[in-house]
Amino acid sequence: MEKEQLYETIEAYLEGELTGEELAAFERELTTDQSLAREVALHRSLQNQLGDQPKMALRTTLDAIAKDFPESDLDAGDQPQSPNGTGGSTGGLPFWMWGLAFFLVIGGGVTWYLLTMEDETVSTLSTEDPPAEEDPATTDAETNTALSEAGTEEETPAEEPAASAATPATQGAAARPDAYGTNRELELLISDEPPSRRYSFTEGDLTYNPGFITFSGKLTTSRSVEEGFYLNLYSNQYPDNRLLRGKMTFSEVKENVPQAFAGPKDYIAAYTGETNLSPALYYGVITTGDSSIALWVGKVRVE
Amino acid sequence: MNSTQPDFLSIVRSGDAAGLRSIYQEFLPRVARHIMNKGGSFDDAKDVFQDAIIVLYEKARQPDFELTSGFYTFLFGVCRNIWGNRLQKKSRTEVTIPDDAKYKSDTDTEELIFQAEENRLFWDAFKKLGDDCQRLMRLFFEKTKMEEITSLMGYGSVNYTKKRKFVCKEQLVRFVKEDERFEELAHKTG
Numbered sequence: 001m002e003k004e005q006l007y008e009t010i011e012a013y014l015e016g017e018l019t020g021e022e023l024a025a026f027e028r029e030l031t032t033d034q035s036l037a038r039e040v041a042l043h044r045s046l047q048n049q050l051g052d053q054p055k056m057a058l059r060t061t062l063d064a065i066a067k068d069f070p071e072s073d074l075d076a077g078d079q080p081q082s083p084n085g086t087g088g089s090t091g092g093l094p095f096w097m098w099g100l101a102f103f104l105v106i107g108g109g110v111t112w113y114l115l116t117m118e119d120e121t122v123s124t125l126s127t128e129d130p131p132a133e134e135d136p137a138t139t140d141a142e143t144n145t146a147l148s149e150a151g152t153e154e155e156t157p158a159e160e161p162a163a164s165a166a167t168p169a170t171q172g173a174a175a176r177p178d179a180y181g182t183n184r185e186l187e188l189l190i191s192d193e194p195p196s197r198r199y200s201f202t203e204g205d206l207t208y209n210p211g212f213i214t215f216s217g218k219l220t221t222s223r224s225v226e227e228g229f230y231l232n233l234y235s236n237q238y239p240d241n242r243l244l245r246g247k248m249t250f251s252e253v254k255e256n257v258p259q260a261f262a263g264p265k266d267y268i269a270a271y272t273g274e275t276n277l278s279p280a281l282y283y284g285v286i287t288t289g290d291s292s293i294a295l296w297v298g299k300v301r302v303e
Numbered sequence: 304m305n306s307t308q309p310d311f312l313s314i315v316r317s318g319d320a321a322g323l324r325s326i327y328q329e330f331l332p333r334v335a336r337h338i339m340n341k342g343g344s345f346d347d348a349k350d351v352f353q354d355a356i357i358v359l360y361e362k363a364r365q366p367d368f369e370l371t372s373g374f375y376t377f378l379f380g381v382c383r384n385i386w387g388n389r390l391q392k393k394s395r396t397e398v399t400i401p402d403d404a405k406y407k408s409d410t411d412t413e414e415l416i417f418q419a420e421e422n423r424l425f426w427d428a429f430k431k432l433g434d435d436c437q438r439l440m441r442l443f444f445e446k447t448k449m450e451e452i453t454s455l456m457g458y459g460s461v462n463y464t465k466k467r468k469f470v471c472k473e474q475l476v477r478f479v480k481e482d483e484r485f486e487e488l489a490h491k492t493g
Contacts, residue, residue: 001473003469003473004466004469007469007472007473008469038489042479043411043476045421046425046475046476046479047444049421049422049425049426050426050429050440050444051444051446053445055422056441057318058318058356058357058360059353059357059426061318061323062319062323062353062356062357063353064319066327068351069327069331069349072350235321240319243319293455295420
């Protein structure tokens with residue numbers, strides 16, 4: 001069997017799309033062909049692991065955190081410390097941002113600007129942090145030396161870290177000078193033309209009342225709204241991590257005069273989600289069910 | 304548990320970036336010191352730490368899971384086990400495993416550690432793909448319909464999308480198989 005055909009068959013089998021004689025034949029082959037069985041197992045694992053969206057999102061977030069965790073922080077771990085996490089966000093852009101980037105490239109857009117954007121973000125967000133050492137070889141050696149000189153007692157995990165665990169990192173952002181700082185990429189999305197002609201969100205309004213985030217606005221489209229639209233919430237502090245994702249509801253605005261042709265229809269779009277937000281600036285991004293393209297972006301300042 | 308302590312398990316469950324960052328600040332240095340004492344680098348430590356968070360995340364997703372020990376005790380135990388596994392794999396060719404490198408944990412945790420190691424292998428392979436393939440593969444694994452992928456990716460036809468999907472997936476499978484950890488994991492599942 002050609003490899004491409006083999007992949008198709010394995011995927012159809014895993015999706016339960018093989019039936020009748022086709023299924024029976026494939027299962028017979030599975031019992032006798034070890035390498036086929038291993039190949040099927042690998043495809044199943046890949047599907048299970050890489051299809052696990054929350055876990056993929058977590059990996060992305062953790063990569064971004066690890067990327068700018070300096071080795072120099074190794075000595076500071078046991079003491080309570082103020083969060084220096086605002087140096088973050090050097091790691092990959094959120095998935096939907098790549099979607100937008102992709103869209104602009106296709107549309108002959110401003111590729112260069114997007115390519116340089118990540119660096120600019122770093123300088124915007126990391127004002128509190130000195131730049132990390134750039135020479136991993138020397139810092140590695142230095143840290144190792146420092147550690148061995150400092151005495152390398154065995155870790156005893158039996159005790160919880162004392163009160164230092166009450167790190168202020170999760171407290172309100174108001175203490176941070178850039179608590180209401182804007183995010184460059186998201187701001188650009190707001191000022192840009194909407195990337196989709198199919199779905200036009202207008203008059204959007206994002207509001208926060210203690211315990212609830214609410215969106216209301218208008219969607220104009222000639223397509224069905226069945227596929228689902230989602231409001232994704234990000235904070236200015238950690239734009240690479242989604243705080244919330246919720247499905248929006250739509251109710252059609254009936255025209256008084258019936259239209260001769262099925263032209264675009266207007267819908268009242270709404271979303272209310274329960275969440276407690278600490279003081280910061282938050283961005284709401286609307287996407288369709290499977291898409292990563294931002295259809296609307298707005299912000300709300302939480303005091 | 305100390306009532307002033309943040310609920311680290313909930314942070315892991317929610318994936319809240321600010322909270323996760325605080326977990327790194329609080330615990331990574333101690334884990335890193337341990338791993339660097341056991342022959343690992345700082346990058347090794349960060350990988351192990353991340354995989355342990357993934358294990359905790361899986362635990363936290365289980366509806367009836369409660370930490371019977373402290374958060375750090377559990378996290379540290381998982382880190383030790385993951386690093387012990389890595390040393391064991393290396394030892395097949397070069398190193399003797401220190402006696403204390405491997406600690407007992409329950410079978411459920413062992414299984415989750417195995418899954419996290421597999422997830423790490425796939426994740427590393429996935430990140431080697433080009434941006435276009437990464438997007439396509441994400442959409443494919445999220446079971447997006449081919450027609451939708453075609454439109455989202457801006458491809459000309461569904462047939463082209465299928466072709467491209469095959470090329471990307473073949474590349475992903477190759478990256479996985481070329482990785483020495485793949486044989487180790489296959490060995491483990493028997």
